[in-house]
Amino acid sequence: MTECPPPKKSPSENLPPANTGVCIAGTGMGLPAKVLTNDDLSKIVDTSDEWIRPRTGITQRYLADRTEHTSDLAAVAVLQAMANAGLEPSDLDLLLCATMTPDLVCPATACRVVDKIGAVPCGAMDLNLACTGFVAALTTASAFISSGHCRHVAVVGADCLSKIVDWEDRTTCILFGDAAGAAIVSRSEDPTQRCLYQRLCSDGSQWESLFVPRSEHDLPPNGQKPFEGKYNTLQMNGREVFKFAVNALRNSVSNALKATNLTAEDIKMVIPHQSNIRMLTTAWKKLGFDDDKIYVNIDRYGNTSAASVALCLHELTEQGRLTPGDYVIFVAQGGGLTWGTSLWRL
Ligand SMILES: CC(C)(COP(=O)(O)OP(=O)(O)OC[C@H]1O[C@@H](n2cnc3c(N)ncnc32)[C@H](O)[C@@H]1OP(=O)(O)O)[C@@H](O)C(=O)NCCC(=O)NCCS
Structure with a gap:
């Protein structure tokens, strides 16, 4: 058993000055090697590139193999984010892993990631909010930093949805892909760098819009239509989720702007969150954003659940399109139902 080492600093030194900032110090990503195109999918289920692309924006997705776990992709992403932030594993105070496809029910996937990156005994916690997970974890990390309890928190969104989709159900299996994306959230000397606004919401009364039943006891109450799906696979009411997501996206972003007195x-x-290109374009139409301010990469990865916002953040960072002082909005929605927004000054 590894002994928990003494704190790096005395508790009073850990408390930040009143105006401590919070920054995103590095980002990373982890992908499986295998690519599955829409044409490949058309050999598995009755579908086609002509159907999938215009309705979803997806042209390909990555798939983990049987031996590859969520924690494997997550570890690659966190190691890259730490290298980009110039950190060693021992610098991390906490690792938050957002996932709805943990390696195992127990232990938390975060514990396995901490082990795989050589950061034992760093604190570790999973957050299961489906596609909203990374935004929730980012916000949580910011709170740990600004409270003074942590200096560096690794936040990773990682999912292998391919392990829980029904590969005979063409309405769901075409949508998802496997990936991990990570960010290091750190204390900053610049007090203007921080999360200016966050809002996390849930509506558990709509849980059956997107769920994974383990047995007949997990199904929606009597009176619903007979269960036609398979246990231990993702069940989704695509149309309901679509309507919910468009509203959630639009309201979340407009509330964030109002609360911070910022404009598009x-x-x-x-x-x-990259769930569907039609969803995104429908939601943005009324918000007044130019198209080039909405980052889209769903064509290459599909919906990667908790990883999706993190993949976008990493790509934007790598492309040099984000600089200190920029205002950015992270926004996501998904199973739960859950939705969340986080507005940062980088
Ligand atoms: C899943 C989704 C793409 C389906 O699009 P849609 O336009 O609502 O399609 P429908 O489910 O109404 O199906 C329309 C027809 O296409 C068929 N169809 C469904 N999936 C198909 C596929 N992959 N290939 C070919 N045909 C398909 C249906 O069987 C139906 O045929 P019918 O009219 O003969 O019955 C869309 O509802 C969606 O994106 N929803 C949100 C899902 C999501 O993002 N979930 C994660 C949230 S974080």
Whole structure:
């Protein structure tokens, strides 16, 4: 058993000055090697590139193999984010892993990631909010930093949805892909760098819009239509989720702008969960954002659940499109139902 080492600093030194900032110090990503195109999918289920692309925006997705776990992809992403932040594993105070496809029910996937990156005995916690997970974890990390309890928190969104989709159900299996994306959230000397606004919401009364039943005891109450799906696979009411997501996206972003007295012009980028290109374009129409302020990469990865916002953040960072002082909005929605927004000054 590894002994928990003494704190790096005395508790009073851990408390930040009143105006401590919070920054995103590095980002990373982890992908499986295998690519599955829409044409490949058409050999598995009755579908086609012509159907999938215009309705979803997806042209390909990555798939983990049987021996590859969520924690494997997550570890690759966190190691890259730490290298980009110039950190060693021992610098991390906490690792938050957002996932709805943990390696095992127990232990938390975060514990396995901490082990795989050589950061034992760093604190570790999973957050299961489906596609909203990374935004929730980012916000949580910010709170740990600004409270003074942590200096560096690794936040990773990682999912292998391919392990829980029904590969005979063409309405769901075409949508998802496997990936991990990570960010290091750190204390900053610049007090203007921080999360200016966050809002996390849930509506558990709509849980059956997107769920994974283990047995007949997990099904929606009597009176619903007979269960036609398979246990231990993702069940989704695509149309209901679509309507919910468009409203959630639109309201979340508009509330964030109102609360911070910012306008669409002030925002450098909106970094949304990549669920469906039609959803995104429908939601943005009324918000007044130019198209080039909405980051989209769903064509290459599909919906990667908790990883999706993190992948976008990493790509934007690698492309040099984000600079200190920029305002960015992270926004996501998913199973639960859950939805969340986090507006940062980088
Ligand atoms: C899943 C989704 C793409 C389906 O699009 P849609 O336009 O609502 O399609 P429908 O489910 O109404 O199906 C329309 C027809 O296409 C068929 N169809 C469904 N999936 C198909 C596929 N992959 N290939 C070919 N045909 C398909 C249906 O069987 C139906 O045929 P019918 O009219 O003969 O019955 C869309 O509802 C969606 O994106 N929903 C949100 C899902 C999501 O993002 N979930 C995660 C949230 S974080």
